[in-house]
Each structure stands twice: as C-alpha cells, then as structure tokens.
Amino acid sequence: MLRAAMPHEILTPDEMGAVDRAAIEAGPFDGYGLMRNAGAAIAAELLRRYAGAARFDVLAGPGNNGGDGYVVARLLAEAGCLVGLWAQGAPRAGSDAAKAAADCPVAAKPFGDYRPDSESVVVDALYGAGLARPLDQAFRPVFRAIEGAGVPVVAVDLPSGLSGLTGRADGPCPKADLTITFARKKPGHLLEPGRSLCGELVVADIGIPQRVIGSRALNENLPALWAAALPAPSTDTHKYARGHVAVFSGPPTATGAARLSALAAARAGAGAVTVLSPPSALQVNAAHLTSIMVRRVESVSDVADFVSERKVRAAVLGPGFGDFDRLRETALALLDTAAAPFTLVLDADAFSAFKDAPASLFISAGASKARLVLTPHEGEFARLFSDIARDGTLSKVEKARKAAVRAHAVVVLKGPDTVVADPDGHAVINSNGSPWLATAGSGDVLAGIVAGLAAQQMNPFDAACAAVWIHAEAGRRFGPGLIAEDLPGIVPGVLKELFAGAAVR
Known part of the structure; x- marks a missing residue:
C-alpha cells in the first residue's frame, strides 16, 4: 500500500541556513532553543532504537552540528546512560555550540584519541550540511576504526564529510546506519552516494513552521x-x-x-x-x-x-x-x-x-x-x-x-x-x-x-x-x-x- 503523506520540499544547505535564521527571527525559539530541540529529538531516537546499548560515544565538532552533539551527550547522561564525548576543536566563544558545551556535564576528550569498542553506539556530530569542503585525511584513522569495529553509527544531519548539496564525499566520510536531519531533507540525503551513506533517514520536527519554509523549486518526488x-x-x-x-x-x-x-x-x-x-x-x-x-x-x-x-x-x-x-x-x-x-x-x-x-x-x-x-x-x-x-x-x-x-x-x-x-x-x-x-x-x-x-x-x-x-x-x-x-x-x-x-x- 502507498504510505502516509510527508513534506516534499528539499532545502540546499544555504537555504536551510536562511530558514534557520528566519525561524529564529520569527520565534518562539532562539538559536540555542532550536539546538536544544534538535538534541532532544536525536536523544529520543537513540533511546528508542538503542535502549540496551552499553555506551554512547558522541563525536562533536566545533560548529552547530557539534552543539547538537553536546546537547545529546547531556540528555543521554541525564537519562542514566554511559556517555563518552570526544571533541574535534572548541566551539567559538559566545556561539550556541559554546553554550551547549558549557551546559554539558560530560568531559570532552581529544577527537584523535577516539577508538570505539564493540559495545559502542557512535553519534557522529562532527560536521553537518554546512560543511563546504572535504574533510582532511586526519579524520581517516578514526573513521576506519569505527568501520572496523562494526558498531552502529548515527549521523547528526549528515555523515561528516558528505556534501549536503551534491551527495558526494570527496574526502573521509563514515557510513551511517541512521541519519537524523531537521525540518527538511537536503539534496545530499537523496543523491547517490549520499543516499547510501546516510542509511535510514529520519526528518525531525524541531519547531520550524511551514510558513518559514514556504514553497521550493526543488522537491522530493512524492x-x-x-x-x-x-x-x-x-x-x-x-x-x-x-x-x-x-x-x-x-x-x-x-x-x-x-x-x-x-x-x-x-x-x-x-x-x-x-x-x-x-x-x-x-x-x-x-x-x-x-x-x-x-x-x-x-x-x-x-x-x-x-x-x-x-x-x-x-x-x-x-x-x-x-x-x-x-x-x-x-x-x-x-x-x-x-x-x-x-x-x-x-x-x-x-x-x-x-x-x-x-x-x-x-x-x-x-x-x-x-x-x-x-x-x-x-x-x-x-x-x-x-x-x-x-x-x-x-x-x-x-x-x-x-x-x-x-x-x-x-x-x-x-x-x-x-x-x-x-x-x-x-x-x-x-x-x-x-x-x-x-x-x-x-x-x-x-x-x-x-x-x-x-x-x-x-x-x-x-x-x-x-x-x-x-x-x-x-x-x-x-x-x-x-x-x-x-x-x-x-x-x-x-x-x-x-x-x-x-x-x-
């Protein structure tokens, strides 16, 4: 049988950035409020799917994607889960990501030191659709270790290194089992090889209204x-x-x-x-x-x-x-x-x-x-x-x-x-x-x-x-x-x- 209707608008990374700004201006959520909503949606999905996981390992970047990761780490810790946190760079002072890092009780360790074990669920919150360049080769050893461990990978917005515009990964990029994005899909979620690298895709509602998104010239063919x-x-x-x-x-x-x-x-x-x-x-x-x-x-x-x-x-x-x-x-x-x-x-x-x-x-x-x-x-x-x-x-x-x-x-x-x-x-x-x-x-x-x-x-x-x-x-x-x-x-x-x-x- 055919399935239930769903939003069909697709937003490029630049358009998503403009929608975020318009949503913040329209309220009721400021930037940190939207970030908390995103982290809550991710944490809820993780607890629903991986309730029996021995530990969650959150990899956080320095931008808003990493900010989402800090929120996730805090919420999982508050839920009684064993959580590890590895940071790749510090958030910019005064940014929403910095606020999320300050509110997170889990101490961050250097990203380059991370190696998963067989009990881990990895949360990839390094870089999302806003990344406009390939990741450098320094990321490859960690990504290879994750792949070798065969552990579940949950990507925040997009697997890190995947272009949200083209669906291509011109540098290191982990393959996700599950990707959780926000408001609307991006081209990179649907264009190959991005579609395959994202695994299952969930679009979370974080409080951005339809009137802010509006009609678009690019849509999912539904x-x-x-x-x-x-x-x-x-x-x-x-x-x-x-x-x-x-x-x-x-x-x-x-x-x-x-x-x-x-x-x-x-x-x-x-x-x-x-x-x-x-x-x-x-x-x-x-x-x-x-x-x-x-x-x-x-x-x-x-x-x-x-x-x-x-x-x-x-x-x-x-x-x-x-x-x-x-x-x-x-x-x-x-x-x-x-x-x-x-x-x-x-x-x-x-x-x-x-x-x-x-x-x-x-x-x-x-x-x-x-x-x-x-x-x-x-x-x-x-x-x-x-x-x-x-x-x-x-x-x-x-x-x-x-x-x-x-x-x-x-x-x-x-x-x-x-x-x-x-x-x-x-x-x-x-x-x-x-x-x-x-x-x-x-x-x-x-x-x-x-x-x-x-x-x-x-x-x-x-x-x-x-x-x-x-x-x-x-x-x-x-x-x-x-x-x-x-x-x-x-x-x-x-x-x-x-x-x-x-x-x-």
Whole structure:
C-alpha cells in the first residue's frame, strides 16, 4: 500500500541556513532553543532504537552540528546512560555550540584519541550540511576504526564529510546506519552516494513552521506533488479522448523495445496506442500485439500524416530504432510540424543519433509548439551534454537543470536517484528507486508511461515526475526476478490506489 503523506520540499544547505535564521527571527525559539530541540529529538531516537546499548560515544565538532552533539551527550547522561564525548576543536566563544558545551556535564576528550569498542553506539556530530569542503585525511584513522569495529553509527544531519548539496564525499566520510536531519531533507540525503551513506533517514520536527519554509523549486518526488493532476477518465469519455500515443519501432531484430513502450503507454491510461513500424518489421510487430495497433510507415511524410489524421498527442522515439539518420529526420520533423498538445519523448538511440549535432535538436525544441521530454541515463546524458556532464562542481540536480534550459525540454536524468527538471528551474529527486529496475528494457517502459500520461494532457513535467515514481513503485512491488515485461502489468494497481485517494508517500 502507498504510505502516509510527508513534506516534499528539499532545502540546499544555504537555504536551510536562511530558514534557520528566519525561524529564529520569527520565534518562539532562539538559536540555542532550536539546538536544544534538535538534541532532544536525536536523544529520543537513540533511546528508542538503542535502549540496551552499553555506551554512547558522541563525536562533536566545533560548529552547530557539534552543539547538537553536546546537547545529546547531556540528555543521554541525564537519562542514566554511559556517555563518552570526544571533541574535534572548541566551539567559538559566545556561539550556541559554546553554550551547549558549557551546559554539558560530560568531559570532552581529544577527537584523535577516539577508538570505539564493540559495545559502542557512535553519534557522529562532527560536521553537518554546512560543511563546504572535504574533510582532511586526519579524520581517516578514526573513521576506519569505527568501520572496523562494526558498531552502529548515527549521523547528526549528515555523515561528516558528505556534501549536503551534491551527495558526494570527496574526502573521509563514515557510513551511517541512521541519519537524523531537521525540518527538511537536503539534496545530499537523496543523491547517490549520499543516499547510501546516510542509511535510514529520519526528518525531525524541531519547531520550524511551514510558513518559514514556504514553497521550493526543488522537491522530493512524492505523489503529493502531482497526484491531483493524474488524468482520471470521465464517465462519457471515449478512447481518443483519453489520448493517442505513437511508438516508433525499429527493424525486425529490434522490435521488442517499442512494444514495451507501447504496452506501458496503454497501461498508463492512453486510450489508443499505435506502433509505427517499418515495412520489414510489420509482421513481427503484428504477431506480438493485440490491443496495440500497428501502422506501416515508410517516410517522414507518412508519420506527419498519421499524427495529424489520428490526433496523436504523444510519441516515443528511440527505443530499438537503430537508423540514426532517419531518427534525426523524424524527430526534427515532429518538432517542426506537430501542434500542441503534442509531447515527444526521446529515449535510447535518440541520444546516439543526436550526439554529433545536439544543437539541431535544441533549436527545434525551442521553436516548437510541441513539448519535448528527454529520458537519458548518465552515459546517454553525456552524449548530448558533454560539457555539463564533465563539470565535477555540479550536482546531479544542477546538471539536469542546466540541460533542461539548454534543450528547452523536460530532462529525466535516470539512475537510482533519478532527477527530473524543467526549463523553468523546477526539479525533483526521486527517492523510491529500486535496484530491481536495473534490467534491460526498463527504460523503454518508463518512456512509455511518460507518453501515456502526457497523451492524456498531463503537463510534461508532472507526467515525467509521476511516471518515474510509478515505474519505481512497480519495480519495488515486484522485487527479485523482475524483467521489463513485468512492469506494465503492475502499473494499473499503482494507479488504482492513487485514483482512490489512498494516503501517498
């Protein structure tokens, strides 16, 4: 079943700092009050999960993250727990962290002397999302000792050394079993490898109200963002009112990808789906399809006539297509001639076809009345956006946003942490990805779901966000042994719960 709704806004470290300042100004909590609230939330979680622990070892840094650690150490000691405290630098005089250190009765020892034993639970309160540089190598011996001891690690805000913006750790960084953050998630909690390094993630309420957080251009991809826009048919609808999707087939030896996309589009609710097949593959496609129609096309003019006459609202081009010259010609013709509401979803071979001439695609998309959705994985992304892909200073979110602006398209940058971005700067990070989706044909199914939703006049950004989440949920539900053919059949069950207004995660 789908799970209860939760906050979806994601705050960068800089935005979180601004929210903290605004919350302090608005009251009722000052900075130290918020720090005490954070420490109390962490201590409560530790006592709930590790009630039988022999000792808690708190590692505290010199900033606010360390201040949270001092509060945790004090509260655990007051609860009767055996607590050790190791400090890496002293808090700045007069700071909230200094107040927390002064109130803590546990004597701090030098961080470099710390070595865990098998009975410890380690609380990593060294550095949080505010850290803007890699940790130096001096931290590595302690982190290695923690890893070698195999003890539980609970990170405050983020594992120390992990970038809250990019999700990368360019220096030493411990792997946490549990991470407790505050108010809202940061990009680094959801972008790999950060997602894996954080372990289980808990977002604690420390008294920052929603009015201070407000709406954001970056969100976690949760159904609360787009469920209301899912296209539910009315009682008097008919098949073409529910949208017509065209899927382009490749040659006889590579027709399966198109059929996967076509079936996914139909399962996503499109009223009619047609596979546009070259003459050589017509018999193969017809032999494997029942509810999906097949149409012979030999030229770009055939395609244009069909799209116009049959009121096609979305098309998938690329999966298994093969002929790069014809693919480029077809894509550009569709962008040049198709009228709104028409969405072109480019996947797979499309990225190789435009590798040497991406500008031609981007210029056509910018001038088109049609809407473009690109669904590359990291390698395919680099074929169209090589300079953006090479820029190591950018997060995955920033890469997708820059690409969306350049391409005049919705960009779905796939992976275990899929990012969807539109040219206006809106972006989501998907968090329900499943490793079972790493199988041939899975991306073809995703492209079909996007087209199926877009054909029902869901805007392309919402359609892409919904498709990514539904696709991942289908993979999660099936689990081990999943192959791409299994996915379309699971989609209706996910949609049924969404349409029924079930609580959504």
